Amino acid sequence: MDKNPRITVVLAGWEEKTFMPQAVKDRLSSISDQIVYLDSLKFNDGAEVVEQLKKTEPEILISAWTMPKLTDDTLEQVPSLKYLCFFAGSIKGTVPDVLLEKGLIVTNWGHSVARTVAETGLMLAIGGLRRAGFWTLEMHTRGGWKDRTTVQTGSLFGRKVGLHGFGVISQELRRLLIPFGVPVMTYSPSVPDSLLEEQDVTRANDLEELFSENDVIIELAALTPKNTGIVTEELLRMIPEGGVFVNIGRGAVVDEEALARVAVDGKIQVALDVYGVEPLPADSPFRSIDSILTLPHLGGPTTDRRQDAALFGIDNIERYLAGESLQAQVTVEVNRRIT
Amino acid sequence: MDKNPRITVVLAGWEEKTFMPQAVKDRLSSISDQIVYLDSLKFNDGAEVVEQLKKTEPEILISAWTMPKLTDDTLEQVPSLKYLCFFAGSIKGTVPDVLLEKGLIVTNWGHSVARTVAETGLMLAIGGLRRAGFWTLEMHTRGGWKDRTTVQTGSLFGRKVGLHGFGVISQELRRLLIPFGVPVMTYSPSVPDSLLEEQDVTRANDLEELFSENDVIIELAALTPKNTGIVTEELLRMIPEGGVFVNIGRGAVVDEEALARVAVDGKIQVALDVYGVEPLPADSPFRSIDSILTLPHLGGPTTDRRQDAALFGIDNIERYLAGESLQAQVTVEVNRRIT
Numbered sequence: 001m002d003k004n005p006r007i008t009v010v011l012a013g014w015e016e017k018t019f020m021p022q023a024v025k026d027r028l029s030s031i032s033d034q035i036v037y038l039d040s041l042k043f044n045d046g047a048e049v050v051e052q053l054k055k056t057e058p059e060i061l062i063s064a065w066t067m068p069k070l071t072d073d074t075l076e077q078v079p080s081l082k083y084l085c086f087f088a089g090s091i092k093g094t095v096p097d098v099l100l101e102k103g104l105i106v107t108n109w110g111h112s113v114a115r116t117v118a119e120t121g122l123m124l125a126i127g128g129l130r131r132a133g134f135w136t137l138e139m140h141t142r143g144g145w146k147d148r149t150t151v152q153t154g155s156l157f158g159r160k161v162g163l164h165g166f167g168v169i170s171q172e173l174r175r176l177l178i179p180f181g182v183p184v185m186t187y188s189p190s191v192p193d194s195l196l197e198e199q200d201v202t203r204a205n206d207l208e209e210l211f212s213e214n215d216v217i218i219e220l221a222a223l224t225p226k227n228t229g230i231v232t233e234e235l236l237r238m239i240p241e242g243g244v245f246v247n248i249g250r251g252a253v254v255d256e257e258a259l260a261r262v263a264v265d266g267k268i269q270v271a272l273d274v275y276g277v278e279p280l281p282a283d284s285p286f287r288s289i290d291s292i293l294t295l296p297h298l299g300g301p302t303t304d305r306r307q308d309a310a311l312f313g314i315d316n317i318e319r320y321l322a323g324e325s326l327q328a329q330v331t332v333e334v335n336r337r338i339t
Numbered sequence: 340m341d342k343n344p345r346i347t348v349v350l351a352g353w354e355e356k357t358f359m360p361q362a363v364k365d366r367l368s369s370i371s372d373q374i375v376y377l378d379s380l381k382f383n384d385g386a387e388v389v390e391q392l393k394k395t396e397p398e399i400l401i402s403a404w405t406m407p408k409l410t411d412d413t414l415e416q417v418p419s420l421k422y423l424c425f426f427a428g429s430i431k432g433t434v435p436d437v438l439l440e441k442g443l444i445v446t447n448w449g450h451s452v453a454r455t456v457a458e459t460g461l462m463l464a465i466g467g468l469r470r471a472g473f474w475t476l477e478m479h480t481r482g483g484w485k486d487r488t489t490v491q492t493g494s495l496f497g498r499k500v501g502l503h504g505f506g507v508i509s510q511e512l513r514r515l516l517i518p519f520g521v522p523v524m525t526y527s528p529s530v531p532d533s534l535l536e537e538q539d540v541t542r543a544n545d546l547e548e549l550f551s552e553n554d555v556i557i558e559l560a561a562l563t564p565k566n567t568g569i570v571t572e573e574l575l576r577m578i579p580e581g582g583v584f585v586n587i588g589r590g591a592v593v594d595e596e597a598l599a600r601v602a603v604d605g606k607i608q609v610a611l612d613v614y615g616v617e618p619l620p621a622d623s624p625f626r627s628i629d630s631i632l633t634l635p636h637l638g639g640p641t642t643d644r645r646q647d648a649a650l651f652g653i654d655n656i657e658r659y660l661a662g663e664s665l666q667a668q669v670t671v672e673v674n675r676r677i678t
Contacts, residue, residue, distance in 0.1 A: 115494075130459070135633075136632060143621035148404065152642050157644060178518055242643065295475070296478060304493045
């Protein structure tokens with residue numbers, strides 16, 4: 001194994017600045033002194049990237065959101081290239097399937113961003129119960145103030161929390177909930193009992209149980225064909241009055257037209273970071289319903305924690321160089337499931 | 340000690356409903372079968388309350404925000420009255436000082452609401468770092484969406500938290516911060532070292548150290564004459580860029596005009612639940628500055644947790660009847676300090 005590998009980094013200036021503050025660059029430099037940084041925004045397409053890679057001859061390529069999609073013949077053109085260490089999540093816009101099939105090793109940011117998404121979920125759960133979105137609008141656009149005789153605010157203390165899906169984000173969120181002492185239930189057919197026991201989480205037998213038995217529903221199910229639109233109006237109406245529905249997973253898991261209808265009724269609060277169509281259209285009803293708090297997909301990673309994703313990637317580069325198995329490797333099979 | 344005391348409850352309908360849901364009433368009924376419920380809104384002033392108390396002859400009086408202020412001669416008029424169990428916080432609008440001096444025992448909600456205020460602080464810290472107030476306004480009033488190349492969002496992970504004041508709310512908040520693994524510092528001259536060690540909190544030697552060494556400042560100092568306006572523009576400008584200033588304590592602790600100036604610069608985010616003047620005036624600059632998230636003093640208790648304050652009060656009634664010392668007793672001395 002080459003211990004001083006040629007590494008080419010293809011990032012936009014704003015990506016380089018946030019994913020790779022100096023300490024992160026120093027860490028990468030400790031692995032190799034053959035690192036070339038290229039500005040991704042100078043390339044019009046993947047063919048231009050490949051032309052450049054023919055000159056830098058990297059074994060390892062680092063990129064994130066902005067690098068154009070590589071061409072199908074990248075490995076033939078750049079035979080030195082073995083490993084794409086992708087600092088971001090979905091590789092669909094970056095790597096043609098055929099490169100995976102031809103043996104290009106690819107990893108993404110894996111679980112390194114889970115904690116910031118979980119943190120968003122906690123904020124939206126508390127903020128939803130408090131109606132923080134409504135009150136922000138009241139305070140900033142309507143000169144409002146509460147009326148103590150009629151105000152309705154809820155606390156997370158004393159509530160029951162239901163997590164739809166129990167992947168790494170749910171597991172981080174479960175950890176953040178510990179000091180609140182709330183019971184946590186999940187619907188996640190694939191998760192083993194041992195993990196639920198270890199994390200003190202009860203299994204819901206179906207979504208009906210999850211939605212009717214908990215006040216705070218946090219949506220984190222993977223977007224698979226089976227899960228598309230699986231959160232129906234019927235389920236949403238099972239959430240007890242005064243409860244909250246939070247989506248920090250994928251918008252298309254939810255019947256969003258139904259969600260808007262349920263939110264208008266105001267029996268539950270809704271707090272959303274993700275939508276079936278993003279950017280959320282300007283005329284989306286979500287933007288004008290008071291009982292819905294909306295954020296523009298800020299879940300994770302936050303700007304200041306993009307470095308976590310880069311450090312996770314650099315860990316993987318070290319594993320790769322040591323011949324160890326990689327974390328968050330995107331295989332052909334995984335890539336088919338990722339959304 | 341009378342084991343079946345006469346108890347008179349003077350609450351508005353909306354107070355009775357939220358402080359005393361049926362389970363709480365049942366608990367009180369287990370103490371006495373001589374309980375009279377009166378509607379506080381039927382009384383024009385304290386003299387009318389006292390007239391009624393002459394008929395019900397309570398040993399224990401329960402009230403909250405809406406009961407008119409008792410008259411100075413209440414104890415002479417109602418000699419049976421020994422103990423006012425006040426379900427809310429400040430008794431200034433309810434009890435003339437002279438009644439405390441004459442020996443009326445008074446307790447308030449004590450620390451029973453601390454956890455919901457702490458929860459608000461956590462939400463505002465995360466929400467401030469994320470600019471959730473700004474994004475709520477963008478999404479709901481301006482048809483906005485993030486631009487990934489320029490968006491700036493922060494996480495609580497990796498930050499340092501400074502608590503100004505270390506009373507019961509700060510202690511609850513410190514507990515909620517545990518899963519975030521953030522170092523916590525406090526400036527609170529009166530708190531003993533042993534408590535800080537027990538809770539893994541570092542002491543700041545002065546406010547300059549607190550504000551310059553931490554990214555997230557949470558204001559929880561008591562409003563004493565000494566503390567009024569103690570958070571100056573100079574201190575606010577010491578908070579590192581990208582940090583956040585959260586106030587869930589008392590507005591008047593802060594130089595609010597300076598706070599507005601600092602917020603306009605946008606180097607730090609600001610999240611406020613309390614103000615020097617409440618309701619916050621309609622023309623307050625806080626309402627129109629994008630880097631300020633404002634709530635209308637919703638800290639605590641939330642509507643659904645007012646019952647915690649009532650249960651705390653009923654615990655005190657049991658202590659009183661057992662001749663034990665009371666929690667959160669408001670003495671003449673304490674009353675002078677409370678704000």
